[in-house]
Amino acid sequence: MFPDSHIRNVINSTLASTTRFWRGTSGSRKTRQPAQLPVLYDREGCPKCRLVREALTELNLDVMIYPCPEGGSRFFTPLEAVSGNTQVPYLVDANTDTELGGAQEIIEYLFQEYRGTQPPKEISETAFNLVSSHLTTWVRGNKGTRAKASVAPEKPLVLYSFESSPFSRPVRERLCELEIPYQLVNLSKQQWADMGPAVHRLHLGKYRPLPGSKREHFLQQHGEVQVPYLVDPNHQTAMFESARILRYLDDYYAK
Template sequence: MLNALKHNVNVLESVATSSFTAWRGCLVVKAAEQPEKPIILYDMEGCPYCRRVREALTALNLDVEIRPCPKGGRIYRAEAEAIGGKQLFPLLVDENTGQVIYESEDIVEYLFRQYGGRPVPGYYKARVWQPVFGSLGSVASEMRGLRAAPGKRPDQGLHLWSFEGSPFSRLVREKLCELEIPYTLHNLGKEHWTEIGPAKQRIKPGKYQPLPGGKRDDFFRQHGRVQVPYLEDPNTGTSMFESARILKYLEEQYGG
């Protein structure tokens, strides 16, 4: 009972985080073609600057390999420093173009130009007030996803279907970051205004039908619904929906 109450409180905190960041990272601006080699992001889930990059990745519906680098982390921080010369995050590595980029504003500009073929949309441009509201968003979520926690490292990275503005998905990403578990972030942004709202009560009444040919359509054909977060763990053959179940699984399987 107490665990369920705490989870519901955390969901409300995550809703506040999305609200402070103006719900960016929910709708797809332009679905980009996935590059041949995976884009890699050295990332801290609770960092407001890293969040801006993940928002842009959702806007482009691009998948990315997440290398969690929480404060006190012992796995990927040294690797990031060896690549870029310093432990500063976010750090984007794109082996398709040979680009290694720090600074969220530069990364967002690069992603929209390289994969969207367009300038950064006004909604995603850097504003002077964003660091303040971004920091408030992190505070609203109790700074989860910033510091490393004891845990066990899986042999293979996990797979998470998510989109940045999803309050439920954020809770799972926070836990993955704290445990330093690498994962492929499969962005499943909303492709049309009729998809706005939670999976069980979207703004458009009636039977849900995703836009044909998109990533959501493909997911729907495989699973019979479109709901995030959705986790697959190739180490155990486990797959599941629902943030509370996923968090319990991660703690039992990989927690310290």
């Protein structure tokens, strides 16, 4: 069973998703994933970075996350080398030789490049969205903002998630605090049948993801679709369950 503190954490994370109106839940039915993973220098608790990650879920796009928490050291040197400063969010897309800072610039680039449209207002850097994203960070007590002492993994981890997922957020926060790079695989919700928690989907009957989707592939591999799901190639291990993942990250990577 989950400890009480984890249940409180997930309830608080659910409230945090509500303060962002559950943006970063559903995403494109068709995705164009480029050959190379775009890299996002990111801070989980940063209100502007959150808007970019919501856009990534909306586009159902996977990226490599290089976490840059305040007080951290691991990715600030490479960030400074590409951007000339230490501001996040910052995107490097080797597929198009693009390097960009600023949430709105990044969001517009991603929509133009990977969907061929302008971003919708709800996913843009408007004053309203910034205020509500600040509120989300506040509700979370600034988790996922400051670095904690950690051991660097040799290879990046892989996290299956979607931005608003209340169970996945605490895992992303810990990955950020521990400065662990990871491939973020967005399993955005693409249809009504995908909605709800894994064990009580809102759709009745057998769960069938969209044919040809990442979700269908995940179901074929694991027999269920549930996030967060963490893969650690450094210890040849993979696991479901947010509480277990948090314990695992602390055991192996926190100093």
